Each structure stands twice: as structure tokens, then as C-alpha cells.
Amino acid sequence: MTLHTHIRTILGTFAILLAVIVATPAAAQQPTTVNPTASSVNEEKLLRELNQISGRCTLPNQTACLIEQPAGRDWREFHQVTLRWIAAISIVGVLALLVIFYLSRGMVKIESGRSGRTVTRFNGYERFVHWMTATCFIILALSGLNITFGKALLLPIMSPEAFTAISQWGKYFHNYLSFPFTIGTVMIFLMWIGGNIPNKTDVEWVKRGGGIVGKDHPPAYRFNGGQKMIYWIVVLGGAAVAVSGYILMFPFYGTTVSGVQLAQIVHGIVAALFIAAMLGHIYIGTIGMEGAFEAMGSGEVDVNWAKEHHKLWLEEEMGKGSSRAKAQPAE
């Protein structure tokens, strides 16, 4: 035998040995019974990874391919417990504060009394936009609160059929009035943005307690610090409830169940705080301050009222030569 064949024999032996060594563990692993679930998808593992399970389904409604989402439990907890506390504390809390404030301070009077002369504060267009938005807001707020608190407060005192009728109409109003409300919010944003950019007068106004705490009358232009706050609450809060609301209203377009859950959480929290803030706004515009309602009522405010609450604005108006009563609308 040549050296060449020796080497071939030795290499061949090694190759066979190697093949046997490699093959042995594989053969030993071959189970006696087949367990197909060992390699199959596992419910618990899938839930741990994504907290939801979805796959392929043959339905036109592809959102139905999601078969399990335990996150619904968290949303239930939010809707049944968290949101109710947030809404109850903020709304009842603000109401309680207003009652205490009214009892201790009473109506803020026009200190120097009425002058009998008036100046135009809001023109017809501004008042129309305000009242359109305000009317929608009140109905939206009540029908919204009914969804969260109705079954606890109203259902016990009426038949289920009557409560359903109320809630069904509430839903229709809530859906339809969202449109004029959204339009009103956009119009408010556009027509009053000019007077509502925060500046250093507001810092001074806040420092001096806004005239709410104590009897001070810090100077203000057309909108004081508090009104600017209300303005931005309406604009930003209105935008948040509108966007989240339309997501809920058109559930078949581009949102998943996680998306609508989040939208409802935003809608609920923002709406509750919005209502609480508006209670303060309604208070100061009605029984909280003498002469304030006229601004949105007839649009004409007493000059002395303007002097005390919007001194810088009144000076502007005077400067325009509009010192005569009912001269011309304020911008």
C-alpha cells in the first residue's frame, strides 16, 4: 500500500467516527412520543410578551383578528374607579370651594358704584360664538357625566327603559353637538388669540392675587391672567376632547382597541377637569361678580366696572376715542 492510500484509510476512519459521534446525541434526543405543543405558540408566553394575542383571520373586519387583550381589565378599572374619583373630586371639589368662597366673600361689587355709562366689551359675533360653544358645552358635559355617573345616580330613581331613553338621546346630542362645539372652539381660538398671549402684566396680576384674594384691583388689558387661563383651558382642553372624541365616534377607522381605550382615558380626564374649570368660569361670570355678566349678556359693560377690572383695556378704548358710551365694539 502506498502512503497515499494509508492516509486515505485513516482519514476515512476519522470521518466515519466523526459522523457517528455527531449523530449519536441526535438519535438519543428522538422522543418516544411526539409532543407538538412543546414547539407551539403558548398563550401565557404571548400574553407576557405583548399583553395581547392576535393572528390572521379571514374576516373583512381585521380588528377581529385580535382575540385576547387583558388590558381591557385596566381600562375597566379606570372607567369604573379612577375616572369617577377624578371627576367627583374635581367637580364636587370646585363646587364646594365656590360655595365657601361665595359665603365668605360674597359677590364682588363694583366698588365705585355704577357710572351709568357703558362701553362695548363683546360684539354680537363674539357673543354668538361664546353662547353657541357654551350651550353645546353644557349639553355635552351633562350627557357625558350621565355616561360616567348616570347608572349610579339616575338609574336607581327611574325605570331602565326611561334611563336608556335619556342616555340614548344624550348620546345623539353628544355626537351631533360635538360639531358646533368644535367649530366654536376653533372660532374662540382665532378671534381672541390676540388678547390672550401671556405677558408681564399677567405676572403682576397673579402676584397681586388677581383681585380675587383680597380687595386689590391689579391692572389688566382686555383679558386678565385668569381669563387667559380660561381661554387656554378652552382652546387646549377643547382640542383634546374634540380629537379624542372623534376617535371614539368613528371607531371603525384606523384605531385599534388600545387606541380607543387611550382616547377614552384622555377624553374622560380632560372633560372632567374642563367641567370643573368651567364651573369657576360660570361662577365669576354670574353671581361671583357684579357687572360681569353684562359683558356676554348685552355686550355693554359699565365704565366703572371696566375701570376696576380692565383698567388698561379701558384706557386703550378711551384712547381710540371711544370714551363715549356705546361708541364702537372692542375690536
Added chain:
Amino acid sequence: MARMKFLCDADRCIECNACVTACKNEHEVPWGINRRRVVTINDGQPGERSVSMACMHCTDAPCAAVCPVNCFFTTADGVVLHSKDLCIGCGYCFYACPFGAPQYPRVGNFGSRGKMDKCTFCAGGPDPANTQANFVQYGTNRLAEGKLPLCAEMCSTKSLLAGDGDIIAKIYKERVAKRGYGSGAWGWKTAYRETIAG
């Protein structure tokens, strides 16, 4: 009293969709609404499984908890039903349901939600009578006739089991013991807060 439950043995489901078809036909469920559907997870990959899913008739049902008009109720058999006369179509039960069971016909405002429709465990609606009016709203009431849900009755591989929870759990456990494997009862932990060892 029995506690009615569904159990889908994913190791047996062959995604034939007979349960879906049976349900649609039995109750004449409108187009676009699926009270039951079959979903394949990891489709086309090793270890894929198909699961037939509908309302699981949960213990302490989330849909009933969040409903703003309290239109849900649980029967003595543990079946979760709702009244379409009281439903306002708000969609909240769908947000809370872990199994995506509530469905809405697009007949409401702006083509959004009408009154919710879901699996009734073939137990009809609030009124147990098999009248035409009840049929149109909820489908047939097979339970009242002593029959079990048609989806499970029709299942060609007996993957889908419907009936008293204890009995179907026992059947499944025997199956798992005999064949030596099982991927567990899908959805049971979420729906009933219990599992069956696979």
C-alpha cells in the same frame, strides 16, 4: 346549576371555520357581524395554532361592569346576556372585553355603532321565548330546548367544547392525559381566573 363555558382545544382546531358558519346560519347574524371567529396565530410558521374565539361569558364580566346603562345580566347558567332594548351602542363593552366579542352594526350616526351584538351561548335574549321578535334580535334559544351551542356541536374535530365548565374541563383533562400534551384552555385565565393544566 351548570356554569356554562367555552373551551377551544387549540391542538385540535383545523381552522375549518365551521363554527363560524354554523353560528351565522343558526342565528342569521347580519353581514359584517361575527359572533365567533377563528384566528390563526403564527400562521405558516412552525408551531402555528388556530383558536376559535367568541364571548367567553366571563366570571365578573368586564362588559357588564362598564356598561353605562346596565344592560347586561348573567343567567343562572352563567351565560352573559344583554338587552338590545336597553343598549345605547356606546362601544364601552368592546373597550373592556378581553376577547373582542362585542360587535356593532354600522347603522348608528355617521355609520358608527348601532346596538351591540355578541354571542349568546345560544341562549337568546332577556326573554327566553323563541319568538320571531327575539330571534331577529338575538337568534335562537337552543339552551331552552336542552341543546348546547351549535358552534361546538358542529365542530368536526371536537376542538371546540361548550357546556358545563366542570364537564368540559374534565373532558379536556382526560384528552391531555391520554395523548400526553395540551396547550391549555385558551382564555380561561382571563375569563374565569382559572387554568386547566395542559
